[in-house]
Amino acid sequence: MLFFNSPNPAPNPRRVRIFAAEKGITLPTRDLSIPDREHKSDEFLALNPRGQTPALQLDDGTVISESVAICRYLEGLHPELPLFGRDPREQALIEMWSRRVEMILMPPVGAVWVHTHPFTARLPGRNAEWGESNRPRVDEALRFFDSALHGREFLAADQYTIADILLLTTVDFAGFVGIAMSDDLVSLRAWYARVSARPSAAA
Numbered sequence: 001m002l003f004f005n006s007p008n009p010a011p012n013p014r015r016v017r018i019f020a021a022e023k024g025i026t027l028p029t030r031d032l033s034i035p036d037r038e039h040k041s042d043e044f045l046a047l048n049p050r051g052q053t054p055a056l057q058l059d060d061g062t063v064i065s066e067s068v069a070i071c072r073y074l075e076g077l078h079p080e081l082p083l084f085g086r087d088p089r090e091q092a093l094i095e096m097w098s099r100r101v102e103m104i105l106m107p108p109v110g111a112v113w114v115h116t117h118p119f120t121a122r123l124p125g126r127n128a129e130w131g132e133s134n135r136p137r138v139d140e141a142l143r144f145f146d147s148a149l150h151g152r153e154f155l156a157a158d159q160y161t162i163a164d165i166l167l168l169t170t171v172d173f174a175g176f177v178g179i180a181m182s183d184d185l186v187s188l189r190a191w192y193a194r195v196s197a198r199p200s201a202a203a
Contacts, residue, residue, distance in 0.1 A: 003027040003070075004044065006034050006053040011173040013054040014203065015067040016074075018165050021200035023078045027056075035119075068098065071162055083162045090157050097148075097156035097163040101170055104144060108137035109174045117177055138179045142171070146188035153194065160195065168195050 005013045020027050032038040032053055040051045048055045048065045055065040056073065064070050075084050085091030114120050115131025145167060149155060156163035171181065171192060181189060195201060 001028060001059055002057045003029045004039075004047070004053050004055040004057070005029045005031050006039065007031060009173060009176040010034060010053065011169040012052070012067040014169050014172075015165050016054050016056075016070050017203035018169070018200045019071045019074060019083060019162065021203040022083060022160070022165075022198075023074060023081070025074060025078055068162065068166075071165075081159075083160070083165075085157065085161065094156040094161045094163050098166050101145075101163065101166040105138070105141040105167070105170050105174075108134040108141060109170060109177060109179065112138065112179060113173070113177045135179060138174055139182065142174075142181055142185055142188060146185040149187040149191045151187075153191075155191070160198070164191075164195050168192070168201065 003016065005017065008014060016027075032044060034053070038044065039053050044055075045051050047057060047063045050065060052065065054067055054070060055063055056070045057063050064073055072084065075082065085094045111134040112131050114123060115126050115134075116128055120126065145155070154160055154164050155167055171188075175181075181192070183189075
């Protein structure tokens with residue numbers, strides 16, 4: 001098994017690293033530099049035609065890409081402690097909140113990243129006006145999650161789950177892009193302090 005990783009600030013490989021750290025899994029890892037476009041090399045494109053990290057190559061040659069799919073595979077191999085839910089109800093709630101992170105928060109953060117950040121200046125089709133117009137949408141999304149976390153320790157269950165990992169990495173990536181949480185997002189900030197203090201957050 002070989003995990004193709006990219007260092008921070010790339011949020012998607014970090015999801016897998018945090019997940020593995022929570023499980024106590026050691027993944028043989030090969031780092032690919034995004035600034036050096038190593039993820040677009042012919043060698044890597046042969047493994048993952050999308051040219052994106054992370055990817056997990058199994059011993060039989062199978063390649064799993066997409067961060068949540070990799071985490072689901074690892075959950076199957078290492079079911080304890082369960083991060084995708086302990087029963088059908090909890091699994092459904094975790095899936096719901098995970099999709100909300102992916103569908104409500106990540107798209108506007110990604111738009112600001114792609115269309116306004118200096119690191120993406122050479123990408124074709126950039127539209128700075130469109131990117132800037134997404135900043136208020138990020139704030140609206142953060143407020144949605146602040147409301148959801150009111151009175152709750154974790155996002156989707158009474159324990160830390162993949163939904164918290166997705167939200168943490170997306171919030172951190174938003175901060176890297178230049179979008180900070182407003183001071184009045186009390187519940188979100190309290191949650192963020194709790195999950196950031198977990199040893200796995202440093203992965």
